[in-house]
Amino acid sequence: MRDTEVETDGPPAEGSQHAEALARRAVAREAAAWEELFELHYRSVFAFVRYRLRSAEEAEDIASQVFEVAYASAARFNYQGVPIEGWLIGIARNLCRDYIKKLGRRGIDDEFDDSLELSAPDDTAAIGLRRDLLEAMQELTGDQKEVLQLRFLLDKSVAETAMLMQRSEDAVKNLQRRALAAMQRALGGAAYTEGGGG
Amino acid sequence: MNPDRIDALLQRSLETGRIPDDATAEERVRLAPLLAAAASLKLNATQVAQEANAAMPTARARFQRTLAQARAAEQPPVRQPVAVGQSRGGLLSRFTGRRGFAFSGAIAAAVVVAVFALVLIQPFGTVETASALTVDDYVQVDGVVSANDGNTVTLQSPALGDITVAVTDQTAVSDEHGERTLATLKPGDSVLVSGVVTARRAIAASNLAVAAGNATPPPEASATPKLLKQYREGLTGLVRVLALSPDGSHARILLVTPREQLLVDIDKAAMDRFLAQNPHPVGATVRVVEAPDLPKGVFRLEGAPGASATPAPEVTSPQFENVRGVVTGRTGNVYMVRTDRGVSPVVVRRTTTIRVGDSGLTLEDVLAGSPVVGHEVSVSGNPDAAGGRRIFATLIVVLGKAN
Structure with a gap:
């Protein structure tokens, strides 16, 4: 995992300039820019949504929708030092929330279970994510879930996480500790003693 | 205990991978479960990354399709050329209707001249340029592998030229001996691909069958296929591409004759009947038939007289396995089909195309399971890697109730 002390590749100013130029081209709906953004961020977006949904197929679909929605509303993106990845993550968060609400209205136990079965015919081909971890994630608050995803699944530094969550680095460290404690509790680990968790 | 101190520790x-030496025993007790939870997450992050990598080719193709569609939509409107062979009713009404009289004589004359010019360019008046691969259509197309980059295969189609085929871990790949992996596909392999068209020359493959032995590279694709608009007596040829629209309402084949390549629109019900009788449509020799009850430009298909509807046995041709039998039950997405050789489990996936034909059922009925029990089905797909009777279906045609 990268952390705040780890140097980034290349001069920060140069990277920032490229990111800004890329964002401007994206706002102008330049196809090449969007193809580059897709290559840069699809995996991150996929990972972000993966822990909020029940299957890789759903994650693939929602992650794809993120880019489609982003492209369609590119003109509304206002680049002001906020990385475009943060915007994509925000769209992903909203799409997941809407999707889960929709499932709730339809009744997860009937239609959704059927579609899951249809999408995963071969158990041996499926990647064995730990079901307990997925379930534990569902017991966290939105912020807790997000900080764990950004820090440990997307490998973001504290500084990057702070920027994406629009919080201070100290707040991220505090949230990270509380989220890990909540995760450990949800996994059935030893109760975290007063003062440390949260 | 100071939370800031714990945060810092x-x-x-997390940075060093071990608890700092200056942590007290009590602090270590508090840190250990936090680090354990972080380790669990990181372990799963690797698995999620694998899933993301597997999803990339399909997702990339989908996004490229979105970009292409958006670009097309943003283009300024282009005046469509008058298509010879289309119904003239609309055009004539412009001349005879009230708006038509508003045209100046010169403009009307120019349009008439343009129409005649187009007629002269295509003296037979039976075809127009069209596309064989339409985005979102389910297709079956054969060809020879010319490149394999680990995620996509370049397929050299004798009819269409180079096609990019995205293969993921969800794609069923097999040959006569059982399962194949993408990595084993090499230039020269003769393959049959089914899947969904994602861009002008790109397919996300759901199933891929490999023929035994190497094939001779196909010749260069000939001129752009033409869409057959008017019936021609005795039109016979080889089916090279099968295309079915997502809602099942339209069906099209690419027919190759010694002289030309034709796209032929086939009536929905006629296509269902043809598929039920011809489980290997790609490679079949067929005859195009007209019917008075069909709209202009839409035809029926028959096996060509004097020719087998399926390829000759000596021809090395990749084909999906076919199972025909009666559905006896469903468990999850696996349908049990009783055949003459025993029971075959048929795995239905999201990518499977189901044609309900004249069965009297809807797609929802079939997916529900119970209503389809007792119906005969014709299934095409790849056999199970383990060599069992299980079939990963790419196309299912549902027929009537068995007696």
């Missing part, structure tokens, strides 16, 4: 532990 946790951060240092």
Whole structure:
């Protein structure tokens, strides 16, 4: 995992300039820019949504929708030092929330279970994510879930996480500790003693 | 205990991978479960990354399709050329209707001249340029592998030229001996691909069958296929591409004759009947038939007289396995089909195309399971890797109730 002390590749100013130029081209709906953004961020977006949904197929679909929605509303993106990845993550968060609400209205136990079965015919081909971890994630608050995803699944530094969550680095460290404690509790680990968790 | 101190120790532990030496015993007790939870997450992050990598080719193709559609939509409107062979009713009404009289004589004359010019360019008046691969259509197309980059295969189609085929871990790949992996596909392999068209020359493959032995590279694709608009007596040829629209309402084949390549629109019900009788449509020799009850430009298909509807046995041709029998039950997405050789489990996936034909059922009925029990089905797909009777279906045609 990268952390705040780890140097980034290349001069920060140069990277920032490229990111800004890329964002401007994206706002102008330049196809090449969007193809580059897709290559840069699809995996991150996929990972972000993966822990909020029940299957890789759903994650693939929602992650794809993120880019489609982003492209369609590119003109509304206002680049002001906020990385475009943060915007994509925000769209992903909203799409997941809407999707889960929709499932709730339809009744997860009937239609959704059927579609899951249809999408995963071969158990041996499926990647064995730990079901307990997925379930534990569902017991966290939105912020807790997000900080764990950004820090440990997307490998973001504290500084990057702070920027994406629009919080201070100290707040991220505090949230990270509380989220890990909540995760450990949800996994059935030893109760975290007063003062440390949260 | 000071939370800031714990935060700092946790951060240092995450950076170095071990609890700092200056942590007290009590602090270590508090840090250990936090680090364990972080380790669990990181372990699963690797698996999620694998899933993301597997999803990339299909997702990339889908996004490229979105970009292409958006670009097309943003283009300024282009005046469509008058298509010879289309119904003239609309055009004539412009001349005879009230708006038509508003045209100046010169403009009307120019349009008439343009129409005649187009007629002269295509003296037979039976075809127009069209596309064989329409985005979102389910297709079956054969060809020879010319490149394999680990995620996509370049397929050299004798009819269409180079096609990019995205293969993921969800794609069923097999040959006569059982399962194949993408990595084993090499230039020269003769393959049959089914899947969904994602861009002008790109397919996300759901199933891929490999023929035994190497094939001779196909010749260069000939001129752009033409869409057959008017019936021609005795039109016979080889089916090279099968295309079915997502809602099942339209069906099209690419027919190759010694002289030309034709796209032929086939009536929905006629296509269902043809598929039920011809489980290997790609490679079949067929005859195009007209019917008075069909709209202009839409035809029926028959096996060509004097020719087998399926390829000759000596021809090395990749084909999906076919199972025909009666559905006896469903468990999850696996349908049990009783055949003459025993029971075959048929795995239905999201990518499977189901044609309900004249069965009297809807797609929802079939997916529900119970209503389809007792119906005969014709299934095409790849056999199970383990060599069992299980079939990963790409196309299912549902027929009537068995007696």
